[in-house]
Amino acid sequence: MALYKNTLNANERGFTLIEIIIGIVMLSISLAIVSSLIAPTEEQSADNLLQIKAAELGQSLLNDISSRAFADNSDMTGGRFRCNEAGQVTCTEPLGPDGVTENSRDNYNDVDDFHGYSEKKDVLGLGLDSSYDSFEIAVEVIYAGGDLGLADNKLAKRITVSVTTPLGTEIKFATHKANF
Numbered sequence: 001m002a003l004y005k006n007t008l009n010a011n012e013r014g015f016t017l018i019e020i021i022i023g024i025v026m027l028s029i030s031l032a033i034v035s036s037l038i039a040p041t042e043e044q045s046a047d048n049l050l051q052i053k054a055a056e057l058g059q060s061l062l063n064d065i066s067s068r069a070f071a072d073n074s075d076m077t078g079g080r081f082r083c084n085e086a087g088q089v090t091c092t093e094p095l096g097p098d099g100v101t102e103n104s105r106d107n108y109n110d111v112d113d114f115h116g117y118s119e120k121k122d123v124l125g126l127g128l129d130s131s132y133d134s135f136e137i138a139v140e141v142i143y144a145g146g147d148l149g150l151a152d153n154k155l156a157k158r159i160t161v162s163v164t165t166p167l168g169t170e171i172k173f174a175t176h177k178a179n180f
Helices: 017-066
Strands: 136-143 156-164 170-178
Touching (some): 017 136, 017 156, 017 170
């Protein structure tokens, strides 16, 4: 009967306990570094999606506002006569809602009614789904005929819609509405 003989050379031995522990520590440190680099990228990619939603919301609201009449005293059908022209009535002042407190789409019939409008959830009863709950909207309307090179500053208004995403990124959209 042959006796078992240890034939392992020094090169054929396994890892010692200390070598395994050092390897685990080094692996843990490298994983911690890699995960700390991935976390900000994850948040940034989420913000990109929120910015797309904010762009959709802001552009939609901006289109809705700019499709309204220039002022209460304007011809609502885009007629021949404009407010603030010689022989015509003056445009409504001050900018802002026309003395109504209810947030209803029916009360916002011209561009300047939206001045100072802000909302955190439901934009003028649009019935937005719950994914827009944490978005904030603010609208500013100012006279800006000078921006367009018009002699009378009150012949154009600049509409600025600001949308803030849930992560705090503010995106601004602006257009001009001329008194035509």
